[in-house]
Amino acid sequence: MAEPGRPLPQPTPETQHFWDGAKAGELRLQRCDDCAHVYFPPRPFCPECGSRSVSVFPASGRATLYSYVIHHRAPPGFEAPYAIAVVELEEGPRMMTNIVDTPQTPEALQLDMALEVAFEAMNDEISLPLFRPAEG
Amino acid sequence: MRPNTIAIVGAAETTDLGKTPNISEITMHADAALNAMADCGLTPKDIDGVATAGRTPTEIAHYLGITPKWADGTAVGGCSFMLHVRHAAAAINEGLCSTVLITHGESGRSGVDRAPRRMAPTSLAGQFELPYGPMGPPTMFTIPVLRYMKEFGLTEEQLAMVAVVQREWAAKNPRATFKEPITVDDVLDSRMIAYPFRLLMCCLVTDGGGALILTSADRAKDFPTKPVYILGTGESVETPMISQMADFTTSRAFRVSGKKAFDEAGIAKEDVDHLMIYDAFAHLPIFGLEDLGFVGRGEAGAFISERNTVEGAKLPLNTNGGGLSYMHSGMYGMYALQESVRQMRGIAPAQVPDAKISVAHGVGGMFGASGTIIMSNEAP
Ligand SMILES: [Zn+2]
Numbered sequence: 290m291a292e293p294g295r296p297l298p299q300p301t302p303e304t305q306h307f308w309d310g311a312k313a314g315e316l317r318l319q320r321c322d323d324c325a326h327v328y329f330p331p332r333p334f335c336p337e338c339g340s341r342s343v344s345v346f347p348a349s350g351r352a353t354l355y356s357y358v359i360h361h362r363a364p365p366g367f368e369a370p371y372a373i374a375v376v377e378l379e380e381g382p383r384m385m386t387n388i389v390d391t392p393q394t395p396e397a398l399q400l401d402m403a404l405e406v407a408f409e410a411m412n413d414e415i416s417l418p419l420f421r422p423a424e425g
Numbered sequence: 426m427r428p429n430t431i432a433i434v435g436a437a438e439t440t441d442l443g444k445t446p447n448i449s450e451i452t453m454h455a456d457a458a459l460n461a462m463a464d465c466g467l468t469p470k471d472i473d474g475v476a477t478a479g480r481t482p483t484e485i486a487h488y489l490g491i492t493p494k495w496a497d498g499t500a501v502g503g504c505s506f507m508l509h510v511r512h513a514a515a516a517i518n519e520g521l522c523s524t525v526l527i528t529h530g531e532s533g534r535s536g537v538d539r540a541p542r543r544m545a546p547t548s549l550a551g552q553f554e555l556p557y558g559p560m561g562p563p564t565m566f567t568i569p570v571l572r573y574m575k576e577f578g579l580t581e582e583q584l585a586m587v588a589v590v591q592r593e594w595a596a597k598n599p600r601a602t603f604k605e606p607i608t609v610d611d612v613l614d615s616r617m618i619a620y621p622f623r624l625l626m627c628c629l630v631t632d633g634g635g636a637l638i639l640t641s642a643d644r645a646k647d648f649p650t651k652p653v654y655i656l657g658t659g660e661s662v663e664t665p666m667i668s669q670m671a672d673f674t675t676s677r678a679f680r681v682s683g684k685k686a687f688d689e690a691g692i693a694k695e696d697v698d699h700l701m702i703y704d705a706f707a708h709l710p711i712f713g714l715e716d717l718g719f720v721g722r723g724e725a726g727a728f729i730s731e732r733n734t735v736e737g738a739k740l741p742l743n744t745n746g747g748g749l750s751y752m753h754s755g756m757y758g759m760y761a762l763q764e765s766v767r768q769m770r771g772i773a774p775a776q777v778p779d780a781k782i783s784v785a786h787g788v789g790g791m792f793g794a795s796g797t798i799i800m801s802n803e804a805p
Pocket of ligand 1 (some may be wrong): 323324337339346
């Protein structure tokens with residue numbers, strides 16, 4: 290358990306599977322059964338074709354660094370400076386996250402660098418998907 | 426809309442801009458509205474349509490003593506007022522009402538009776554963005570920029586130049602908050618807010634308001650003010666989450682809104698004499714110039730730093746000093762519209778000589794929405 294004080298997500302019926310997955314150490318995405326579109330954030334239908342026939346599946350957890358800023362003033366639960374990043378998942382969708390296990394500097398944070406998901410428990414219910422530089 | 430059927434006949438900002446803790450937000454709406462009515466010789470009884478954002482049209486109509494036949498509370502952020510102009514034009518043309526008042530007021534700095542805005546922890550942004558520590562626009566609106574810089578080679582110096590040239594415009598404007606000249610070094614030496622963004626690449630936070638009054642082009646001739654005709658209008662929305670913007674190097678909402686406005690107006694980019702692009706941060710004019718089609722992809726940073734948007738150059742841009750130097754209450758779109766109207770009336774502090782066509786392009790949220798209004802001062 291780390292960093293108390295962060296604003297934490299409050300799951301809704303449509304996103305519960307994502308947060309259940311995160312708690313279990315799994316990054317869950319959704320795929321359309323009709324057009325195969327993979328999407329995020331969660332919703333009970335496909336934003337590409339409108340089909341309600343969609344499935345949840347575990348993503349690889351591999352991603353690349355798409356863009357970020359390094360914030361120089363810390364809100365509760367953070368230590369400045371820290372990067373607010375957007376990563377591109379191997380499966381296509383992008384998500385906001387923080388990058389851990391590496392200095393929060395432009396030199397260490399190179400766009401397109403390989404990353405992997407690392408879950409961090411905030412409390413008994415919520416684990417946040419964070420990303421760290423990929424091994425090897 | 427059909428070009429040249431609607432005109433702006435009244436336009437004004439609040440009596441004071443900057444730091445005005447003596448009046449509450451709703452009174453800023455009213456102060457600007459009364460100034461705009463005085464500008465064109467109307468009273469609240471003459472207004473039969475009301476549009477606003479930040480507050481509800483119900484609050485504004487009641488506060489000012491207006492009985493509207495038409496109300497629009499479209500609230501998509503700082504460009505809401507561009508959308509209001511567009512919707513009002515359609516409503517007047519359809520006969521839903523005849524004289525529309527659009528108001529803005531925001532106690533952005535002093536926070537007197539400011540409408541609260543909080544993202545619910547159940548919203549998609551509350552679940553999938555807020556836990557990662559963004560603290561408002563300076564840490565979110567700026568996230569796409571490193572990707573743009575890598576893609577096109579935009580430099581921090583070029584970003585800084587956006588602030589430098591806008592300060593040059595602000596120096597000519599007595600009402601601008603910051604008028605002292607700045608250099609690229611000043612910008613790059615200013616406090617780091619969220620790398621790569623430094624303080625002087627970010628907009629001001631001030632109090633203020635503005636209001637517009639629109640009617641049909643036919644009726645506009647009976648007003649004491651010089652009519653400013655609406656040539657074309659556009660709007661679009663994309664996403665409430667910056668992380669979900671489809672492409673970090675170009676705004677879909679900008680492209681859709683801009684194209685629609687230019688198609689309606691039936692004009693070419695070369696016909697534009699004056700341009701306003703909502704500049705909450707230094708990269709906004711860069712995205713705007715490219716997404717509206719004034720320059721090619723990746724060319725806007727050089728276009729600005731080579732001084733193509735300064736006084737006397739080919740495309741005068743953000744001539745009031747912009748959100749970076751003039752003022753920025755939070756929903757700046759109204760001030761971009763006001764400067765376009767002043768330029769079309771020929772009364773701007775930094776007047777572009779013989780300007781006949783002006784474009785005011787706005788952003789809402791963080792690349793979440795967009796509105797584009799093209800104006801002309803030539804009678805149809
Ligand atoms: Zn589908």
